[in-house]
Structures are given as structure tokens and as C-alpha cells.
Amino acid sequence: LAKTTQPISMDSYEGQEVNITCSHNNIATNDYITWYQQFPSQGPRFIIQGYKTKVTNEVASLFIPADRKSSTLSLPRVSLSDTAVYYCLVGSGAGSYQLTFGKGTKLSVIP
């Protein structure tokens, strides 16, 4: 399973765009990149998944460069409710029976 590295914490003001970068240098050819969000006292929630280039949904965008050794989760115009821990995961294939959650990035949105 590919190991991921992401910042432990980030602060941002309300209304700003937030970019969280994840490194995954030993990503395999058939690995997908998946991001989850976890609020305090709740289970993680799937945000977005991608394989290459750019993926966008109603919540976030995911940018993946050509070498796929990193990825960036972009949250547009964050609000206080986006304060959470964000996990970057790299799974063995489009679906993995053993997703590995690291410590994640704790995003604090400041008024």
C-alpha cells in the first residue's frame, strides 16, 4: 500500500480557498487517490476520488499532476463548517479492501 504524507495542520480564514497537498511517491499504476473528511465525533465522509488530471464535484476539486506522486485537494471559499480533519488515501486499485488512513490534516477555519 502506498504511503502518504500530508501536513499535520493548516489554518485558513473564512472565504479563502484552501489547498491541501498530499505526497504519495510510491503510488502504483492502478492506484486511485481518495480524500475523506472527518468532523469531531463523527465517522469519516468520502469527499472525492481521482486517478489523474483534475476531478471536480460540488464539494471540492482534486488536482493530480502527470507523475501522480502528489495530489492537491482544493476547497473553494471555506466556511467555519469546513473545520475538520482531511485524509488522503491511496488504494490498491479502484477499490481497496484495506484503505489506510494516516493522521490526516487538521484544517481550522478562522472567522
Added chain:
Amino acid sequence: NAGVTQTPKFQVLKTGQSMTLQCAQDMNHEYMSWYRQDPGMGLRLIHYSVGAGITDQGEVPNGYNVSRSTTEDFPLRLLSAAPSQTSVYFCASSYSSASGRLTNEQFFGPGTRLTVL
């Protein structure tokens, strides 16, 4: 749909006691799993199941048993509770895409906070 439900929400045990954490899903997902989350840590996989009657071990299976007699239910049993098992336990389920491959979109329950004294 209720999604993934877990009971109880909170539980306190004494060392050596046994108990079962319940997990149910009403989405007809074939894949279900149990994770534990310790303070300041990510989630670690305990056991998982790819369908009724099929279970397998994850990263930290010792001290836990599972069974999957139906698609809906995936209980986690603590055989003899130890303080090291104090944690928050999450159950999750997932599905296969139209191509038949499991997706990475897992649906998590609200968690059970377990304290072992």
C-alpha cells in the same frame, strides 16, 4: 435509508468482560469493515467482510472476532476486554461499481466510544 447504524454509542467495560458492538446497513452493500480510532490517530482496520459468510483480518485483528451471517449485519466481538482496546470504533460499508470492482467510497457509521477500565 438509515445508512450505517451502530449500537451502542457509548460503553464502559471492566477488564476481562466481553461484549458485542453492533453494526447494520440498509444499502445492500456487500463490503463491510470495522476500524478503531485512537486519539490523534487515523483509523486502523480491524476486520472486514466482502460478503455474507466471508471475513478477513485487517491491520489490528487481535482481541476481536467478527462474523457475517447476513448482508446487513456485521457485529464485532471483544472476547476479553483490555484497557488497550479503549478507543472509538467505526463500522463502514461499501459497494461495487457497475464494472464489479469495489469502490473506495466507504460509508461510515457514527461510531461507538468504548472505555475499558
